[in-house]
Amino acid sequence: MTTDDGGTGPGSAGWGPDEVRERVREFLAAHDPAVTERTEFLRARFDAGLAWAHFPVGLGGLGAPRSLQAVADAELAAAGAPDNDPQRIGIGLGMAAPTILRYGTPEQKERFLRPLWTGEEVWCQLFSEPGAGSDLASLRTRAVRDGDTWVVDGQKVWTSSAHTARWAILIARTDPDVPKHRGITYFVCDMTAPGVEVRPLRQITGEAEFNEVFLTGVRIPDAHRLGDEGDGWRVAQATLMNERVAIGGNPLPREGGMIARAAAVWRERPELRTLQLHDRLLELWVEAEVARLGAERVRQQLAVGAPGPEGSGLKLAFAGLNQRISGFEVELLGEDGLRYEDWTMVRPEKVDFYGRDAGYRYLRAKGNSIEGGTSEILRNIIAERVLGLPAEPRNDKDVAWKDLPR
Amino acid sequence: MTGSPDLLYSDVEDDLRAAVRDVLADHCPPAAVLARCESAQPYDMALYRRLAADLGLAGLTVPEQAGGQGASARELAVVMEELGRAVAPVPFLGVAMATAVLAVADAPQTLKRIAAGELPAAVAVPLTTTPGAAFPAAVRAGADGALTGRVTSVADVSADGVLLVPATGPDGPGLFEVPVGAAGVRVEPVVSLDLTRPVAHVVFDGAAGRAVAGAGTAARALEAGLLAGAGLLASEQLGVAERCLEMTVAYLGERRQFARVVGSFQAVKHRLADLWQEVVSARAAARAAADALAVSSPDAPVAVSVAQAYCSRVAVHAAEECVQLHGGIGMTWEHPAHLYLKRAKADELALGTPGRHRALLAAAVRLPPPAPES
Numbered sequence: 001m002t003t004d005d006g007g008t009g010p011g012s013a014g015w016g017p018d019e020v021r022e023r024v025r026e027f028l029a030a031h032d033p034a035v036t037e038r039t040e041f042l043r044a045r046f047d048a049g050l051a052w053a054h055f056p057v058g059l060g061g062l063g064a065p066r067s068l069q070a071v072a073d074a075e076l077a078a079a080g081a082p083d084n085d086p087q088r089i090g091i092g093l094g095m096a097a098p099t100i101l102r103y104g105t106p107e108q109k110e111r112f113l114r115p116l117w118t119g120e121e122v123w124c125q126l127f128s129e130p131g132a133g134s135d136l137a138s139l140r141t142r143a144v145r146d147g148d149t150w151v152v153d154g155q156k157v158w159t160s161s162a163h164t165a166r167w168a169i170l171i172a173r174t175d176p177d178v179p180k181h182r183g184i185t186y187f188v189c190d191m192t193a194p195g196v197e198v199r200p201l202r203q204i205t206g207e208a209e210f211n212e213v214f215l216t217g218v219r220i221p222d223a224h225r226l227g228d229e230g231d232g233w234r235v236a237q238a239t240l241m242n243e244r245v246a247i248g249g250n251p252l253p254r255e256g257g258m259i260a261r262a263a264a265v266w267r268e269r270p271e272l273r274t275l276q277l278h279d280r281l282l283e284l285w286v287e288a289e290v291a292r293l294g295a296e297r298v299r300q301q302l303a304v305g306a307p308g309p310e311g312s313g314l315k316l317a318f319a320g321l322n323q324r325i326s327g328f329e330v331e332l333l334g335e336d337g338l339r340y341e342d343w344t345m346v347r348p349e350k351v352d353f354y355g356r357d358a359g360y361r362y363l364r365a366k367g368n369s370i371e372g373g374t375s376e377i378l379r380n381i382i383a384e385r386v387l388g389l390p391a392e393p394r395n396d397k398d399v400a401w402k403d404l405p406r
Numbered sequence: 407m408t409g410s411p412d413l414l415y416s417d418v419e420d421d422l423r424a425a426v427r428d429v430l431a432d433h434c435p436p437a438a439v440l441a442r443c444e445s446a447q448p449y450d451m452a453l454y455r456r457l458a459a460d461l462g463l464a465g466l467t468v469p470e471q472a473g474g475q476g477a478s479a480r481e482l483a484v485v486m487e488e489l490g491r492a493v494a495p496v497p498f499l500g501v502a503m504a505t506a507v508l509a510v511a512d513a514p515q516t517l518k519r520i521a522a523g524e525l526p527a528a529v530a531v532p533l534t535t536t537p538g539a540a541f542p543a544a545v546r547a548g549a550d551g552a553l554t555g556r557v558t559s560v561a562d563v564s565a566d567g568v569l570l571v572p573a574t575g576p577d578g579p580g581l582f583e584v585p586v587g588a589a590g591v592r593v594e595p596v597v598s599l600d601l602t603r604p605v606a607h608v609v610f611d612g613a614a615g616r617a618v619a620g621a622g623t624a625a626r627a628l629e630a631g632l633l634a635g636a637g638l639l640a641s642e643q644l645g646v647a648e649r650c651l652e653m654t655v656a657y658l659g660e661r662r663q664f665a666r667v668v669g670s671f672q673a674v675k676h677r678l679a680d681l682w683q684e685v686v687s688a689r690a691a692a693r694a695a696a697d698a699l700a701v702s703s704p705d706a707p708v709a710v711s712v713a714q715a716y717c718s719r720v721a722v723h724a725a726e727e728c729v730q731l732h733g734g735i736g737m738t739w740e741h742p743a744h745l746y747l748k749r750a751k752a753d754e755l756a757l758g759t760p761g762r763h764r765a766l767l768a769a770a771v772r773l774p775p776p777a778p779e780s
Contacts, residue, residue, distance in 0.1 A: 255771070263773060266773055267772065267773070270776070270777065273774075273775065273776035273777075274776055275775060275776060278768065278773075278775045278776060279761065279764060281773060282715075282764035282765075282767055282768055282773060283715075283764065285767065285771065285773065286712055286715045286716055286764065286767065287716070289691075289712050290687045290688075290690060290691045290712060290716045291687065293411075293413065293687075293690035293691055293693075293694050293712075294686060294687045294690040296410055296413060296690070297413040297414070297689070297690040297693065300410075300412070300413055300414050301414065304414065306414075310686045313679075313682065313683040313686055313687075316679075316683055317683055317687065376676070378679075379675065379676040379679035379680065380672065380675060380676075380679070382679035382682055382683070383669075383675035383676070383678055383679045383682075384675070386679075386682060387655050387675075387678055387679070387682060388655070388659065389655065389658065389659060389667075389669040389670065389675050389678065390659070390667050390669060390670040391670065392670055392671070392672055393666070393670070
């Protein structure tokens with residue numbers, strides 16, 4: 001599942017691990033990380049094409065295969081170079097950037113990609129709405145053209161980083177008179193513009209990772225439209241596909257991720273062991289190892305430029321597994337499972353599914369089968385697009401959005 | 407990808423798969439498999455020779471200087487996938503285990519004949535034997551190699567084949583080769599759950615065995631055979647599961663009820679999507695086991711037990727879903743779904759149940775059981 005035009009396209013010829021290492025050496029000779037200010041260093045790294053190897057020359061890349069970025073990252077890390085704190089700017093890196101690369105104008109690429117990658121400008125995503133979750137295409141946030149600008153009114157939800165973001169990727173309805181998928185346009189929204197109001201959305205963990213965003217008469221210049229008017233749904237597909245890869249696709253070592261904590265508790269607390277829990281732990285251990293191998297196999301397919309449909313299932317597999325393992329861990333802990341670290345409402349800058357305590361992990365994992373495409377929708381996608389089974393009969397495809405039953 | 411097993415298929419493996427699939431399409435259609443399993447000859451030895459001798463598959467992992475093809479468990483695993491897809495009634499698992507045993511034991515002439523596809527072979531242990539099990543005590547060997555005892559539930563016993571028999575004699579554990587047709591060997595057929603890989607009890611009543619491994623190597627040779635067999639079985643289970651999923655998806659794409667294609671109902675689609683994900687995962691697990699065996703990785707016992715614990719369940723689940731989602735037709739003798747169900751369920755028991763493999767993993771990955779109550 002290569003979801004942008006990275007990978008092994010034309011222009012990748014001539015780049016191998018040795019050439020990348022040489023480029024890193026030259027770069028480090030000119031920019032000593034020990035004495036260079038962090039932002040300055042990251043900007044220079046972007047300009048040297050060492051940000052994302054598969055992006056074009058001039059936009060932080062080398063036009064090289066995507067897999068070579070790992071070589072550059074390893075060399076730079078070994079030299080003690082700062083990174084761009086990718087966890088903090090995941091939405092920008094994983095979703096906004098590939099979409100801008102694919103659909104943006106030259107001016108948009110030039111303006112947005114560098115500060116996005118260096119982390120100087122944080123991005124968020126204004127997609128979901130209270131009335132448009134799995135059925136995202138039914139969204140009702142309106143954008144109305146007014147000369148060279150668009151005026152946006154509506155409400156978005158489940159927006160992580162909205163309170164720190166400088167920019168958002170936004171989809172809004174620009175034509176209510178055509179069927180829902182065809183009347184949507186994709187924009188870049190300035191989060192500091194008048195009429196943008198961000199409110200924290202507290203979730204079952206007690207934290208507020210996410211926000212509600214209210215848009216009232218927000219003006220967006222037409223120059224910040226991404227893709228054609230009415231083509232926003234297609235543009236959004238590129239974003240969403242990358243989101244699922246980002247959520248399911250991290251390579252893990254054996255016994256990495258959620259199972260690490262359960263296994264550690266088992267080893268450290270022999271008094272908690274029972275025969276019944278033992279067999280369940282091993283079942284989960286096996287499933288975690290198999291899921292890890294599945295992700296590794298997808299990674300190997302991408303590395304040789306032969307992506308298959310297998311990537312579609314990674315998020316589905318990890319969501320279920322994370323939930324079962326974290327639930328097991330709370331149960332294993334016995335009396336300690338009755339406690340919770342802290343319900344105080346905080347706004348974490350980074351989210352670690354495997355962080356905090358067992359209760360947190362159990363509760364946070366519940367979101368894994370909802371965020372970025374529910375497991376139910378993912379099963380539909382696999383059944384229809386991979387297995388080729390027919391869609392359920394629908395009554396919303398050929399009806400103008402404004403005439404849909406509500 | 408240092409440290410990671412190669413989980414993909416090579417071009418050579420893809421070509422091998424195509425060749426095996428062609429032969430099975432021509433010579434092992436479901437109707438023929440069904441007809442054979444009620445005949446007096448449940449194993450199709452003509453098909454076996456075509457695969458073993460003509461395609462050279464019996465000696466796939468045997469070194470070239472020993473008369474084989476010099477390939478590895480990776481290629482053999484691809485063959486097992488295809489045999490699983492076809493629930494082919496050939497004694498191939500037994501041969502694969504025997505060649506792994508003889509890679510450690512010493513019987514070059516026998517190995518050469520097995521590798522050439524002339525001599526079917528099986529290891530005389532119950533099919534349920536788990537890697538790491540204690541050396542079997544079912545058969546005693548006299549000082550002259552005369553074998554006495556009874557081994558139950560042995561798979562892949564061929565009338566014109568050879569058995570590798572673990573037996574304990576005056577010098578301790580040993581492995582003995584004895585032709586199935588030799589004097590003092592009696593095969594007692596068993597009405598088997600798995601119609602396409604029936605088991606039999608084998609009685610040794612003073613049969614003349616030839617020692618191929620003595621006390622120093624017998625246990626190691628047997629363990630090599632069990633580990634290879636368990637690892638390769640995971641690929642067979644993958645093939646069984648994959649074919650069950652394909653059959654079910656194809657059927658549900660055509661079958662209509664309530665004026666709709668049944669495969670358009672979400673309740674059905676979600677089950678198939680989950681099954682697809684299991685099959686995808688099983689492939690990764692089976693490939694990891696095959697690769698670990700191929701490179702003799704020290705991690706092979708873990709990779710094999712992970713694959714067995716996982717793929718056994720997936721094959722059974724796929725076959726059970728195949729029967730259920732075919733509805734009434736899936737319950738008939740005429741439809742091949744039951745052949746897959748029976749193979750999958752027997753495979754779950756073969757070479758260690760998922761539970762036994764999890765117990766092996768508990769020791770291997772340091773997740774010990776609770777201490778016994780005192």
